[in-house]
Amino acid sequence: MDKLKRTVKEIAYAQDHRSLPALHRCLIPLLSIASSLYTLALSLRHYLYRHSLFSPQRLPVVVISVGNLTWGGNGKTPMVEYIARCLADSGISPLILTRGYAGGDEAKMLQRHLLGKPVNIGVGANRAATAACFFKKYGYIDRGNAFLKRNSTEKIGAAILDDGMQHWSLCRDLEVLMVNGLMQWGNCQLLPLGPLREPLMALRRADVAVVHHADLMSKQNLEYIELMMRNVKESLPIYYTKMAPSHLFEVENINSRVPLGAVFGAVVLCVSAIGSASAFVERIEKMGASYVDRLDFDDHHFFEAKDIEMIRSRLGELEEKFCSKPIVVVTEKDFDRDPEILKHFDPFTVFALCSELQIIPHNVCNEDSFKKLLKEILSVIS
DSSP, rough: HHHHHHHHHHHTTTTTTTOOOOHHHHHHHHHHHHHHHHHHHHHHHHHHHHHHHOOOOOOOOEEEEEEEEEESSHHHHHHHHHHHHHHHHOOOOOEEEEEGGGGGGGHOOOOHHHHTTEEEEEEEOOHHHHHHHHHHHHHHTTTTTTTTTTSOOOOOEEEEEEOOTTTBBBSSSEEEEEEEEETTTTTBBTTTSSSSSSSSGGGGOEEEEEEGGGGSSOOHHHHHHHHHHHHHHHHHOOEEEEEEEEEEEETTTTEEEGGGGGGGOOOEEEEEEOOOHHHHHHHHHHTTEEEEEEEOTTTOOOHHHHHHHHHHHHHHHHHHHHHOOOOEEEHHHHHOOOGGGOOOOOOOOOOEEEEEEEOOOOOTTTTTHHHHHHHHHHOOOO
């Protein structure tokens, strides 16, 4: 199954199908049929909402949605955390609503990062019902009053939808669209032939676009992606973000805080099951490792005994080749998915890399203007 997923992903991000191996090309007709069926279902869903046969619910608080148009690796969860911190630091208690997909690794990471902040995290597919439970327990501040009544109550003042762009059953007041700058939109086809959940014209629904991993892109590629988005929506504010590594911790001791210099000059094996593994690996390379190898698994993959053996075998090969004991570096998401299984690599050291989202100043789009936008949404809406 993992091999099939990787093959489908390679097809989705290939610019020219003629350059693909024969096995890949054999799958294209089947994927095209499946993509047509997906398009039909998506059109039907649009029709039902457009003609009020399905009606989105409106929560009693301001709703900020963070989503994307493609599958995984777009920086949605780091942006959700960033917004939650901004609101909490302004005296507003936000409620994060997430599906808790594949064991809830993102929810676990958010809970650790936001510990001690006045932030609630609700996990469940029915986000309206999840929100209702939290409103009943903690209360809420009416729309438009969240900023006026900040610091005066722990009642919920805003809701943040993690992966919310296709969650049409809830109304939102701000739509933040995340774009993976390193992978963008692949072959621009809908799932499963391509990586798109919706056509690119859905950019029109976005109030803000964020190009993630912008620091790893060339100026030419940044200009191209910005031009492409402005061709769909000319007035769209476009922000640039990056993941800034802060420190490492040993998986044996989550409370440890190891400086990034621990990988300088070391032989490193990057192991990850995330949507954008290349960005993770590139950041490790920039930290000065003497050699970086990688083992990539599918997004949200749960490591099994056979995976551990594969990783151990690769570590043995690296140790023999470089006459030096390599270290393993994983992402926080991989740690939170199953922290216990990552403790089975003795005598090799396993670190988890901690990073935080930062906004890269770009024209008038910077951290201050983004926070001002959040303040306006919370102050004006009624």
